[in-house]
Amino acid sequence: MLEAIAGDMAAIAQFGTFLEMTQPEIFEAVQDDALLSASFWVNIALAGLSILLFVYMGRNVKDPRAQLIFVATLMVPLVSISSYTGLVSGLTISFLEMPAGHALAGEEVLTMWGRYLTWALSTPMILLALGLLAGSNATDLFTILVADISMCVTGLAAALTVSSHGLRWFWYFISCMFFLVVLYVLLVKWPEDAKANGTAEIFNTLKILTVAMWLGYPIFWALGAEGIAVLDVAITSWAYSGLDIVAKYIFAFLLLNWVAKNESVIADMPSVGVDRSGASGAAPADD
Numbered sequence: 251m252l253e254a255i256a257g258d259m260a261a262i263a264q265f266g267t268f269l270e271m272t273q274p275e276i277f278e279a280v281q282d283d284a285l286l287s288a289s290f291w292v293n294i295a296l297a298g299l300s301i302l303l304f305v306y307m308g309r310n311v312k313d314p315r316a317q318l319i320f321v322a323t324l325m326v327p328l329v330s331i332s333s334y335t336g337l338v339s340g341l342t343i344s345f346l347e348m349p350a351g352h353a354l355a356g357e358e359v360l361t362m363w364g365r366y367l368t369w370a371l372s373t374p375m376i377l378l379a380l381g382l383l384a385g386s387n388a389t390d391l392f393t394i395l396v397a398d399i400s401m402c403v404t405g406l407a408a409a410l411t412v413s414s415h416g417l418r419w420f421w422y423f424i425s426c427m428f429f430l431v432v433l434y435v436l437l438v439k440w441p442e443d444a445k446a447n448g449t450a451e452i453f454n455t456l457k458i459l460t461v462a463m464w465l466g467y468p469i470f471w472a473l474g475a476e477g478i479a480v481l482d483v484a485i486t487s488w489a490y491s492g493l494d495i496v497a498k499y500i501f502a503f504l505l506l507n508w509v510a511k512n513e514s515v516i517a518d519m520p521s522v523g524v525d526r527s528g529a530s531g532a533a534p535a536d537d
């Protein structure tokens with residue numbers, strides 16, 4: 251009896267090692283797919299160039315608020331170079347067996363979960379920079395940042411859930427709800443602030459660019475191997491890499507170029523705070 255159990259355990263352990271690829275094996279699988287590894291290396295190169303360029307562009311910026319916009323924006327390529335180094339080395343990629351009901355049920359699918367993890371660090375930096383540009387109050391800034399981080403973390407949960415096909419999509423749905431909050435602040439709240447603070451023109455350009463690019467991510471997630479699997483892994487990876495190039499490096503360049511040339515506009519903006527003027531029930535007591 252005990253021998254039989256021990257035999258079963260050995261078989262399970264062997265099966266487990268077969269399913270779990272080692273990091274060098276994943277690294278090799280990535281290197282063997284030229285299209286996939288190019289989608290990582292291109293971003294490592296562009297992130298590196300962006301870091302050098304942005305440091306150079308910010309060399310004379312003196313105003314603390316403008317400096318904060320520079321630091322937040324500089325974090326975007328810094329997180330990106332780390333993120334893509336994790337992917338290309340195989341550290342943040344896993345082969346996961348898809349559950350019953352999935353288009354690739356029972357197959358091992360390459361999952362670039364490191365992307366979703368590092369989005370939780372890079373996207374708040376993009377939004378912090380945009381919020382400072384618009385002149386957001388603390389409430390809207392906090393709301394968009396927590397919604398955004400929650401969107402990324404629940405997106406990560408969607409990609410990593412392999413126990414149930416339905417629950418994968420439920421996570422996806424939750425992530426989309428957080429995304430709606432992000433879109434609401436970007437499209438409804440911040441344009442009003444930007445108008446009042448004299449940054450409407452550049453804010454609206456960056457808002458359109460951001461919304462258009464960001465909508466691409468959930469679409470490619472749904473179409474890629476993790477969703478309904480009509481696109482293969484390398485194409486999906488290129489789609490994300492392409493969106494990243496515009497949503498991160500081009501976005502950051504446009505923003506920092508404007509801030510460096512219009513530092514005085516940023517310096518004259520009110521500091522981030524909680525504005526109580528429009529709040530109901532906020533009138534001071536008259537005793």
Ligand code: RET
Nearest residue numbers: 372405422425426429464467468471497
């Ligand atoms: C996921 C899948 C679940 C549903 C939604 C998603 C949205 C992701 C977005 C990512 C933006 C990433 C950027 C990265 C730059 O570093 C997680 C794909 C709504 C909007 C701009």
